[in-house]
Amino acid sequence: MNHQETIKWKTKEFLEYSKNNILLCEGVNDGFYGTIEGIPELFSSQCYELPCSENASVGMALSASAYELTTIICFQRVEFALLAIEQFANNAAKNNFLAGGNRPNPCLFRLVIGRGWGQGPSHSQSFESMFAQITGLNVFMPVFPRDSRYIFENFINYSSPTISLEHRWTHYAQDMKDDMDTNKKSYRVSLGSNLTILGTSYNVLLGLKVVELCRKRSIGLELINIFSLSEIDHDLIKASVMKTRKVLALDLDDRRYSVVSDVLCNLYLSGVELASPPVRLANKGDYSPSSPKLAKEYYLDCCDLIIAVCKILGLSDEERDELISEAVEIEKTCRSDVPNKEFSGPF
Amino acid sequence: MSELFPEKYINEYRKCIEFRALQLAIAKRYENQEMRCPIHLSIGQEYWLPLIKSGFRFGDRCFSSHRSHSMYMALGGNIERMISELYGSPNGSLSGYGGSMHLKDLEVGLEASIPIVGSSIPLAIGSAFAAKHAKKDLMTIAYFGDGACEEGVFHESLNLASLYNLPILFICENNSYSCNTHYRRRQVNGEMKRYAKAFEIKSFDIRETYNYSNIESSLSNALKLARDKPIFLEINSYRLYEHCGHRIDTSAGDRTNKEFKYYSEKDPIVGMLREYEELRIELEELSVEYDNICEKHESNRKDR
Numbered sequence: 001m002n003h004q005e006t007i008k009w010k011t012k013e014f015l016e017y018s019k020n021n022i023l024l025c026e027g028v029n030d031g032f033y034g035t036i037e038g039i040p041e042l043f044s045s046q047c048y049e050l051p052c053s054e055n056a057s058v059g060m061a062l063s064a065s066a067y068e069l070t071t072i073i074c075f076q077r078v079e080f081a082l083l084a085i086e087q088f089a090n091n092a093a094k095n096n097f098l099a100g101g102n103r104p105n106p107c108l109f110r111l112v113i114g115r116g117w118g119q120g121p122s123h124s125q126s127f128e129s130m131f132a133q134i135t136g137l138n139v140f141m142p143v144f145p146r147d148s149r150y151i152f153e154n155f156i157n158y159s160s161p162t163i164s165l166e167h168r169w170t171h172y173a174q175d176m177k178d179d180m181d182t183n184k185k186s187y188r189v190s191l192g193s194n195l196t197i198l199g200t201s202y203n204v205l206l207g208l209k210v211v212e213l214c215r216k217r218s219i220g221l222e223l224i225n226i227f228s229l230s231e232i233d234h235d236l237i238k239a240s241v242m243k244t245r246k247v248l249a250l251d252l253d254d255r256r257y258s259v260v261s262d263v264l265c266n267l268y269l270s271g272v273e274l275a276s277p278p279v280r281l282a283n284k285g286d287y288s289p290s291s292p293k294l295a296k297e298y299y300l301d302c303c304d305l306i307i308a309v310c311k312i313l314g315l316s317d318e319e320r321d322e323l324i325s326e327a328v329e330i331e332k333t334c335r336s337d338v339p340n341k342e343f344s345g346p347f
Numbered sequence: 348m349s350e351l352f353p354e355k356y357i358n359e360y361r362k363c364i365e366f367r368a369l370q371l372a373i374a375k376r377y378e379n380q381e382m383r384c385p386i387h388l389s390i391g392q393e394y395w396l397p398l399i400k401s402g403f404r405f406g407d408r409c410f411s412s413h414r415s416h417s418m419y420m421a422l423g424g425n426i427e428r429m430i431s432e433l434y435g436s437p438n439g440s441l442s443g444y445g446g447s448m449h450l451k452d453l454e455v456g457l458e459a460s461i462p463i464v465g466s467s468i469p470l471a472i473g474s475a476f477a478a479k480h481a482k483k484d485l486m487t488i489a490y491f492g493d494g495a496c497e498e499g500v501f502h503e504s505l506n507l508a509s510l511y512n513l514p515i516l517f518i519c520e521n522n523s524y525s526c527n528t529h530y531r532r533r534q535v536n537g538e539m540k541r542y543a544k545a546f547e548i549k550s551f552d553i554r555e556t557y558n559y560s561n562i563e564s565s566l567s568n569a570l571k572l573a574r575d576k577p578i579f580l581e582i583n584s585y586r587l588y589e590h591c592g593h594r595i596d597t598s599a600g601d602r603t604n605k606e607f608k609y610y611s612e613k614d615p616i617v618g619m620l621r622e623y624e625e626l627r628i629e630l631e632e633l634s635v636e637y638d639n640i641c642e643k644h645e646s647n648r649k650d651r
Contacts, residue, residue, distance in 0.1 A: 051506055056506075056507055057469075060473040068478065068481035069480060
């Protein structure tokens with residue numbers, strides 16, 4: 001079961017659990033990238049169509065969840081949720097704070113990060129730092145099915161709202177083997193002793209490709225999915241870095257005050273000594289351009305990661321070029337503006 | 348018998364006097380700088396408040412704005428705890444976490460007061476939505492001012508309420524001013540219930556005639572109907588004190604001396620006092636009583 005199918009299964013389970021569990025979505029019958037396909041037909045009394053009123057809808061959902069209901073809202077892109085930042089910042093977790101903990105409001109907001117197929121600068125931003133800065137919100141960036149399983153199984157027990165920033169290209173991801181650290185908020189996707197790679201969202205899948213290429217050359221990369229931005233497991237990261245003493249940190253956006261800036265800051269403050277300065281990579285430029293050619297230049301790819309890995313580990317130019325040519329071969333299998341050959345636009 | 352203030356509502360007038368006395372006590376003490384939070388008094392706007400409680404049942408929920416003393420008093424929130432909150436005391440209604448602008452008393456149904464204009468309206472929608480979906484027989488009140496009608500979220504909320512046919516009463520208290528700016532410089536029309544029409548929501552109004560029987564009739568009708576569907580009630584009132592603080596302001600903003608004088612004379616509390624002499628004594632006694640509570644807080648603070 002891939003990530004998309006897992007979300008659908010967990011949504012169904014959520015609605016089956018109680019008649020007072022509610023799904024709200026603009027275009028509720030449109031499937032939401034297959035993640036709720038057919039569900040409104042099965043649970044017609046629990047699925048509501050939303051008008052284009054993001055701020056009121058968010059306020060409504062987070063308030064309803066303090067009373068008789070538990071709600072899930074889906075927004076097609078993160079950028080639409082920006083119209084509701086007022087409710088997220090002013091009321092989402094604050095109302096329960098002011099009520100002395102007497103108005104817990106567990107609810108889930110699924111916000112999709114777009115990429116490729118001409119999404120352009122208004123359908124591709126993630127703003128994870130901004131959401132993570134709102135005190136009390138539980139912010140996650142799922143990559144694998146286990147991540148969304150974790151979110152669905154836990155958000156109902158939180159006392160404040162949860163935001164899942166779902167990268168559209170992670171919808172096709174499959175779980176790794178069973179030995180992944182399950183039930184953790186940050187976890188190791190692969191074990192290695194040469195270098196620690198830290199990432200979120202789609203960058204974890206990118207990192208995974210590089211991990212596989214390097215493994216063939218007996219280079220052990222420890223890849224960590226930060227996953228929960230509200231409660232990053234700094235101890236796990238520190239333990240990994242103390243082992244490898246080298247860090248490559250990947251941000252989704254090249255923005256100031258980013259997620260990995262915070263992680264690197266924490267490592268520095270904890271006194272971990274590194275063998276070489278940490279390297280931070282992110283998408284290149286201010287905004288994602290629409291044209292496939294320009295977008296390819298904007299987004300991080302495997303080659304960018306390989307160049308950084310080789311530099312940190314002091315590998316030869318020859319080894320680097322071999323790794324790059326292998327990565328290029330893999331990336332050739334589909335066009336750069338889609339996650340896989342089966343994907344067809346527009347969203 | 349008074350045409351405007353018939354005797355049958357004497358208990359409501361008593362409540363109005365109580366609310367006025369409390370606010371006057373707060374205003375008097377505020378200049379001592381010991382209530383260290385912004386306060387938004389409703390002096391001049393109390394006349395309709397006592398009528399809310401009769402149509403507001405246990406379990407109903409209300410969401411208010413920054414001018415939160417009104418609903419707190421109207422719903423019967425604990426006054427000692429309110430004063431404590433203004434003094435930032437741990438015994439306050441929010442244990443000192445919220446101050447005047449966030450007053451709430453969950454026991455009486457005041458779920459939230461939010462000082463970001465319009466921000467509490469969608470929370471009221473959520474409450475009504477939850478009640479309707481779960482088939483709970485309860486009503487929600489969204490209480491806000493004319494300034495909130497200029498916010499996008501107000502229009503979004505009215506649309507949602509109408510679309511889902513939610514059991515909610517929108518009470519828009521139109522005092523003509525947003526801070527010191529008259530509606531004429533903010534909107535093209537001073538009637539707020541015109542927005543309800545756009546969303547096919549039935550509306551009522553209470554204008555400044557101060558005929559208590561009419562006021563009671565409009566309010567009780569609105570409260571009754573809002574148990575089944577969205578209702579919009581516009582109440583005109585006049586704030587005699589400044590937007591935020593304890594002073595009477597005639598120098599700031601758009602307010603003129605002439606206008607202030609007109610409304611001071613028209614103040615419904617003055618009308619009630621004129622009709623019922625015994626209320627004057629109650630006003631004086633209650634003012635002393637509330638002042639004593641404030642005094643206790645201030646002396647405790649000085650002892651520390």
